[in-house]
Amino acid sequence: MDIISKNRWVAPMLSVLLVCIVGANVVQATGKWNEASDSKQMTELAASAENSENSFSEDRRMMKDGTSLSTDASIQADNWTNSLPAKNWLTAAQEEQEQKEAKAKHVARAAAAAKAKKEAALKLAKVEHAKAVAAITTPPQKLYFTRTKLLNQEDSKLATWSYSVSDKELLLLQKIVMAEAEGEPYEGKVAVANVVLNRLRSANFPDTIYKVIYQKSQFSPVANGRLKRVTPNEDSIKAVNAALNGKKEVADDTYYFLSLTLADDLTVARSQKKVKTIGHHTFYK
Known part of the structure; x- marks a missing residue:
């Protein structure tokens, strides 16, 4: 017990000493950590300062070279704009130009269409003119008939029968037109040729041009000899050619004509139905 009483102060002192030693170690360790942290912070600050200095130096250099500091911003803005989806925006000038081109x-298309239409019309007119000229200058060698009418050459497929015209009969037809209608209008000459051809078609008259013209008591120039004396003029030839090609001044059922002022026999005028009058001739069914 005495030993314990004498040595009881030792434990507290050992505790105090242990605390001091531990505290000293903690302070030393803490100081080292703070020193390392402070060193790291100082290094980062130095690097930042150096970057700022470099950036400032670069800006000074660019300004000294005359380069605007806003160029980079402008380039960035352009790059951003170009990165947007493309849009078909037209300026007013572009729209106006496109409208003009359209x-x-x-x-141009309208002009081309009008030109084509005009060319087609001219071509058709030339064809019709050629047909008209042919009808005046070129007599057909064959006539085409149905039971009731003389057909145009283009309608030959509709014919029920045909008739070949010889050169001798062609001249004879031209002469009878000349002898009967020398002083008559061109239309009157065509009508006289129509009457001869209508009789050729009809079953009530002879079946050849020669026989039709020379049928007894039908055409006065045959009886008085004028038919042999006349020479067909240009109008008579044209009128015959036109009639042979289908031109008609009187209907297909017209079989008679006479001059009411010159005819001695007016039986036809009293017995037949009048169709029309051309010049001095009156035509009948």
Whole structure:
């Protein structure tokens, strides 16, 4: 017990000493950590300062070279704009130009269509003119008939029968037209040729041009000899050619004509139905 009483102060002192030693170690360790942290912070601050200095130096250099500091911002803005989806925005000038081009194309197409139409019309007119000239200058060698009418050459497939015209009969037809209608209008000459051809078609009259013209008591120039004396003029030839090609001044059922002022026998005028009058001739069914 005495030993314990004498040595009881030792434990507290050992505790105090142990605390001091541990505290000293903690302070030493803490100081080292703070020193390392402070060193790291100082290094980062130095690097930042150096970057700022470099950036400032670069800006000074660019300004000294005359380069605007806003160029980079402008380039970035352009790059951003270009990165956007493309849009078909047209300026007013571009729209106006496109409208002009569209109008020009429309006008060109319209002109081409009008030209084509005009050319087609001219071509048709030439064809019709050629037909008209042929009808005047070129007599057909064959006539085409149905039971009721003389057909145009283009309608030959509709014919029920045909008739070949000889050169001798062609001249004879031209002469009877000349002898009967020398002083008559061109239409009257065509009508006289129509009457002869209508009789050729009809079953009530002879079946050849020669026999029709020379049928007894039918054409006065045959009886008085005028038929042999006349020479067909240009109008008579044209009128015959036109009639042979299908031109008609009187209907297909017209079989008679006479001059009411010159005829001695007016039986036809009293017995037949009048169709029309051309010049001095009156035509009958």
